[in-house]
Amino acid sequence: MEYVTTWFYDVLSFFGLYYKDAKVLFLGLDGAGKTTLLKVLKNGKVDKMAEPTTHAGKEELVYGSLKIEAHDLGGHAGVRRGWKEFFFDVDGVIFIVDSVDRDRFPEAKAALDGLLGSERLASVPFLVLGNKIDVPSSAGDAELRAGIGLMETTGTDPEATKSTGVRPIELFLVSITKKTNIKPAFDWLSAYLKRQVPGASHF
Amino acid sequence: MAAATASDGWDFSILEESDGLRFSWNQWPSSRAEAQKAVVPLGCLYSPLRQIENMPEALQYDPVRCKTCKAVLNPFCQVDFTNKVWSCCFCMGRNAFPPHYAAHITESNLPAELIQQYSTVEYELQGTEAGPPCFLFVVDTTVDKDELEQLKDSLEQSLSLVPDDALVGLITFGKMVQVHELSFEACPKSVVFRGSRAYDPAQVREMLGIRGTPPAGPAAAAAAGAGAAPAATTGATASGLAKGSERFLRPAADCSMQMSTIIEGMSVDPWTRKDDERPARCTGSAIATAVSILSGSLGYRGARLMLFTGGPGTTGPGQVVDASLRCSMRSHDDISKGKDDAKFVEGATEFFTELATTCVSNGHVVDIFACALDQVGLLEMKPLAARTGGLLVLADSFGQSVFKESFRRVFVRHDADAPPCDAGFLTMGFAATLEVQTSPEYKICGAIGPCTSLHKKESPCVSASELGEGGTNAWAMGGVDPSTTVALYFDLVSTDPKPIPISKRRHIQLVTRYQHASGKFRLRVTTAPGIWCPDPSSKAALAASFDQEAAAVLMARIATDRTATEPPGDILQWLDRSLIRLCSHFASFTPDSPSSFDLGSTFSIFPQFMYHLRRSQFIQPGTHSPDETIYFRSVLCREDVSNSIVMIQPSLISYSFSAPPTPVLLDTSSICPDVILLLDTFFTVVVWRGSTIAAWREQGYQDRPEHEGFKHLLRAPEDDAQLIMADRFPVPRYIICDQDKSQARFLMAKVNPSSGGATGSATDGKNFNTDEVSFSVFMEALIKMAVQS
Numbered sequence: 002m003e004y005v006t007t008w009f010y011d012v013l014s015f016f017g018l019y020y021k022d023a024k025v026l027f028l029g030l031d032g033a034g035k036t037t038l039l040k041v042l043k044n045g046k047v048d049k050m051a052e053p054t055t056h057a058g059k060e061e062l063v064y065g066s067l068k069i070e071a072h073d074l075g076g077h078a079g080v081r082r083g084w085k086e087f088f089f090d091v092d093g094v095i096f097i098v099d100s101v102d103r104d105r106f107p108e109a110k111a112a113l114d115g116l117l118g119s120e121r122l123a124s125v126p127f128l129v130l131g132n133k134i135d136v137p138s139s140a141g142d143a144e145l146r147a148g149i150g151l152m153e154t155t156g157t158d159p160e161a162t163k164s165t166g167v168r169p170i171e172l173f174l175v176s177i178t179k180k181t182n183i184k185p186a187f188d189w190l191s192a193y194l195k196r197q198v199p200g201a202s203h204f
Numbered sequence: 205m206a207a208a209t210a211s212d213g214w215d216f217s218i219l220e221e222s223d224g225l226r227f228s229w230n231q232w233p234s235s236r237a238e239a240q241k242a243v244v245p246l247g248c249l250y251s252p253l254r255q256i257e258n259m260p261e262a263l264q265y266d267p268v269r270c271k272t273c274k275a276v277l278n279p280f281c282q283v284d285f286t287n288k289v290w291s292c293c294f295c296m297g298r299n300a301f302p303p304h305y306a307a308h309i310t311e312s313n314l315p316a317e318l319i320q321q322y323s324t325v326e327y328e329l330q331g332t333e334a335g336p337p338c339f340l341f342v343v344d345t346t347v348d349k350d351e352l353e354q355l356k357d358s359l360e361q362s363l364s365l366v367p368d369d370a371l372v373g374l375i376t377f378g379k380m381v382q383v384h385e386l387s388f389e390a391c392p393k394s395v396v397f398r399g400s401r402a403y404d405p406a407q408v409r410e411m412l413g414i415r416g417t418p419p420a421g422p423a424a425a426a427a428a429g430a431g432a433a434p435a436a437t438t439g440a441t442a443s444g445l446a447k448g449s450e451r452f453l454r455p456a457a458d459c460s461m462q463m464s465t466i467i468e469g470m471s472v473d474p475w476t477r478k479d480d481e482r483p484a485r486c487t488g489s490a491i492a493t494a495v496s497i498l499s500g501s502l503g504y505r506g507a508r509l510m511l512f513t514g515g516p517g518t519t520g521p522g523q524v525v526d527a528s529l530r531c532s533m534r535s536h537d538d539i540s541k542g543k544d545d546a547k548f549v550e551g552a553t554e555f556f557t558e559l560a561t562t563c564v565s566n567g568h569v570v571d572i573f574a575c576a577l578d579q580v581g582l583l584e585m586k587p588l589a590a591r592t593g594g595l596l597v598l599a600d601s602f603g604q605s606v607f608k609e610s611f612r613r614v615f616v617r618h619d620a621d622a623p624p625c626d627a628g629f630l631t632m633g634f635a636a637t638l639e640v641q642t643s644p645e646y647k648i649c650g651a652i653g654p655c656t657s658l659h660k661k662e663s664p665c666v667s668a669s670e671l672g673e674g675g676t677n678a679w680a681m682g683g684v685d686p687s688t689t690v691a692l693y694f695d696l697v698s699t700d701p702k703p704i705p706i707s708k709r710r711h712i713q714l715v716t717r718y719q720h721a722s723g724k725f726r727l728r729v730t731t732a733p734g735i736w737c738p739d740p741s742s743k744a745a746l747a748a749s750f751d752q753e754a755a756a757v758l759m760a761r762i763a764t765d766r767t768a769t770e771p772p773g774d775i776l777q778w779l780d781r782s783l784i785r786l787c788s789h790f791a792s793f794t795p796d797s798p799s800s801f802d803l804g805s806t807f808s809i810f811p812q813f814m815y816h817l818r819r820s821q822f823i824q825p826g827t828h829s830p831d832e833t834i835y836f837r838s839v840l841c842r843e844d845v846s847n848s849i850v851m852i853q854p855s856l857i858s859y860s861f862s863a864p865p866t867p868v869l870l871d872t873s874s875i876c877p878d879v880i881l882l883l884d885t886f887f888t889v890v891v892w893r894g895s896t897i898a899a900w901r902e903q904g905y906q907d908r909p910e911h912e913g914f915k916h917l918l919r920a921p922e923d924d925a926q927l928i929m930a931d932r933f934p935v936p937r938y939i940i941c942d943q944d945k946s947q948a949r950f951l952m953a954k955v956n957p958s959s960g961g962a963t964g965s966a967t968d969g970k971n972f973n974t975d976e977v978s979f980s981v982f983m984e985a986l987i988k989m990a991v992q993s
């Protein structure tokens with residue numbers, strides 16, 4: 002059966018019918034680092050600091066053999082109400098938390114819980130990034146997990162969740178501006194994206 | 205009046221205040237070759253409706269024109285009082301005065317337009333009367349309930365701001381277009397159009413029962429251009445409307461009850477939609493219907509179509525995105541790569557451009573108030589506003605003061621103590637056309653700003669080389685207000701450098717014909733003389749006459765204009781090369797010795813302007829959406845010099861205990877924990893509190909009597925912010941934030957990265973095309989290139 006579906010998708014992608022980029026949403030509170038991440042992935046460097054985002058941004062990114070359509074949404078409370086309009090055909094979510102701004106952990110937790118509870122995103126892999134670990138006062142793994150209520154995750158090995166039917170979710174501590182730990186985090190997510198987007202590696 | 209050249213330099217504000225004019229160079233080189241070496245083009249910025257302190261009350265007679273070149277009689281014409289003739293300062297032709305002038309004119313009894321200080325005058329054209337203006341609201345009802353309530357509140361308030369005799373009308377739209385009747389008090393009635401298709405103007409008239417044709421007003425004369433003789437007949441009367449249209453367009457005083465009732469009763473578009481769909485929103489059909497009503501009812505008469513929209517058009521002509529939420533709004537990336545999500549851009553732009561053309565030919569203006577948290581299709585709709593002289597306001601919400609207060613300010617009026625022909629009338633003008641006359645030594649390349657060419661190629665003032673809207677000396681401007689500013693670029697005729705006597709003058713005459721809010725037609729005539737550089741071998745006179753602010757704005761407008769057809773990289777390269785050439789031409793230095801470089805005082809801040817321009821959102825969209833980008837660019841291309849300079853290089857003021865408020869560099873070095881900064885980017889005003897100040901405030905020091913000084917320190921920048929915002933249009937977004945907090949990015953995104961940012965090695969090639977070099981690195985590279993032998 003698996004052979005049949007794979008073959009089916011391969012044929013479709015050969016004809017360009019099923020080929021599509023992996024749609025990934027960049028979510029998180031304002032100031033978490035979504036736009037910075039987008040720029041780092043796009044240009045390989047941090048150029049000018051961005052203003053807070055209002056209108057959603059969209060860029061095509063290439064990660065290894067994977068093409069990603071990245072949607073960078075604004076994170077302030079008002080814009081968050083519009084997030085749900087983007088929840089169709091999503092292949093992955095990157096949720097970024099500012100691990101320095103402890104006062105806002107509860108707000109981040111609420112936003113994350115809302116997303117995890119959304120039916121449309123039920124089976125979508127979530128890559129949670131605890132950002133800004135280059136700042137000495139940033140929260141460590143345990144503190145951050147407690148702060149945003151992310152005690153149980155599915156583990157850093159994508160193979161482990163392969164047939165469990167559980168939504169993959171994992172936390173990585175990173176520094177986007179220093180590009181620390183970004184690679185393992187993306188390797189983790191892309192393993193799932195490839196699985197989710199048949200034909201994604203055929204371009 | 206000429207810009208004064210006192211021995212200590214030029215004062216550019218004099219010409220700006222007396223005539224609304226600023227030139228890049230005030231003393232001109234004598235040949236093309238010399239002008240080319242000066243790099244920054246010969247050009248000016250002109251604000252045709254600028255309020256001029258000492259302008260005489262509008263003259264109640266028609267202007268006298270030169271029989272040869274049609275230039276208007278002005279203070280720089282030579283008058284022969286004995287023979288009662290005047291010679292034209294443009295073509296030198298001799299003209300006899302008309303009899304009533306000849307009968308009275310003497311050296312001590314001059315008509316206003318011949319008095320030296322009245323270099324700008326206005327004529328109220330006799331026998332022309334279009335009637336009071338019309339305001340047609342076109343309202344999107346497919347928005348959240350809260351948003352609609354906010355919008356309704358603003359619309360109701362506006363009813364008291366519209367003049368009593370102005371016509372008003374109301375269209376609402378969602379899946380359908382509803383044209384509301386204003387004549388029945390008991391039960392509001394409306395005519396419904398399907399949103400998914402386009403009705404042609406005849407069908408719209410038919411369905412609305414508009415049987416007559418609009419009165420033939422002064423359209424013919426106005427369409428013939430600003431220079432044409434004023435309309436001979438009146439045509440339209442105050443109530444002159446095509447028969448049948450009075451059900452939909454009525455004087456505000458007569459229908460404010462009905463309008464209020466209808467606005468009150470507006471509710472969110474009831475059509476259900478699938479979960480994965482955007483609401484059906486037929487923005488294109490609604491605008492097309494409104495345009496047909498205005499053109500079919502009013503004909504050529506001042507009117508504003510005011511669009512209030514909270515989302516993208518998803519159905520019918522002018523649609524900008526698929527209804528399905530599985531498709532997303534086009535991004536810069538989609539557009540440049542021609543991706544599927546950008547498939548509507550071309551067709552929609554064409555559709556709206558065509559509607560704009562209809563509006564222009566009728567003197568109708570389209571304003572767009574886009575209030576949403578995502579894009580609404582401003583990119584595609586922009587020609588509607590840009591070509592008709594309409595206003596653009598982009599806000600997050602109808603509840604934001606960026607919208608609410610800006611909308612109120614559209615209806616600003618002349619002071620009550622203004623001359624009676626102005627007092628109490630709205631300051632906005634309609635159906636403006638601008639015609640420019642030049643001396644034979646130079647010609648016009650084109651205009652950049654809210655204007656469209658009227659294709660008057662045959663004028664001898666038109667240069668063969670074109671820039672912006674070129675190949676003409678006349679433009680349609682549509683709606684104008686006191687801040688509307690157009691950039692004009694010129695070209696010299698002579699190719700060989702030859703000395704020109706210091707006594708010789710060049711002249712420019714700018715003639716703006718527009719419909720005053722009173723319904724009368726006005727002609728504003730500005731005439732300004734200028735001088736030439738007497739010695740082609742010396743750069744000193746030219747350099748001394750350089751207006752860096754005007755020059756920066758003229759360069760910024762060219763750069764912005766080029767973004768329509770060129771990638772940002774090419775534009776940056778052009779800006780860099782221009783700056784290098786300018787510096788190597790005007791600075792003094794020993795070749796190959798950067799330390800010897802000395803750029804004269806009149807150029808001192810020009811490199812800074814260029815530095816900020818090249819990294820600005822006007823050239824490099826950065827993380828802004830296509831809608832935001834087009835918005836920024838459109839506003840930059842219609843504002844006056846001082847507003848534009850704030851956009852190019854935002855101003856930063858520092859407040860602290862140790863010194864009075866001081867302007868500081870837009871640089872990370874200005875960021876200190878114990879100061880408060882006030883940033884003005886024109887679009888956003890930010891009060892930023894350093895971490896020490898923020899901590900004190902959190903501890904409530906400002907409430908303790910012994911810290912009275914701290915209370916004042918906190919208050920001062922906020923008071924100044926209010927002053928900045930008090931009369932700006934659009935009202936800026938106002939942000940108060942603390943250091944290192946999320947909103948502090950509004951400041952951090954603007955400052956120059958002197959420390960912590962890239963200190964790239966950027967001098968390879970002919971430009972320094974590295975992102976985010978600091979200003980000092982930029983300057984170093986610039987000097988190195990400029991002194992290269």
Ligand SMILES: Nc1nc2c(ncn2[C@@H]2O[C@H](COP(=O)(O)OP(=O)(O)OP(=O)(O)O)[C@@H](O)[C@H]2O)c(=O)[nH]1
Nearest residue numbers: 031032033034035036037053054075076176177178
């Ligand atoms: N120290 C540190 N700062 C970072 C890091 N990543 C991002 N930042 C900073 O954090 C802020 C994040 O800004 P953005 O990327 O614009 O935030 P955003 O998530 O897009 O925010 P919104 O658009 O408002 O939703 C900026 O000031 C960045 O310079 C990091 O790894 N370390």
Ligand SMILES: [Mg+2]
Nearest residue numbers: 035036053054
């Ligand atoms: Mg962002």
Ligand SMILES: [Zn+2]
Nearest residue numbers: 270273292295
């Ligand atoms: Zn003449």
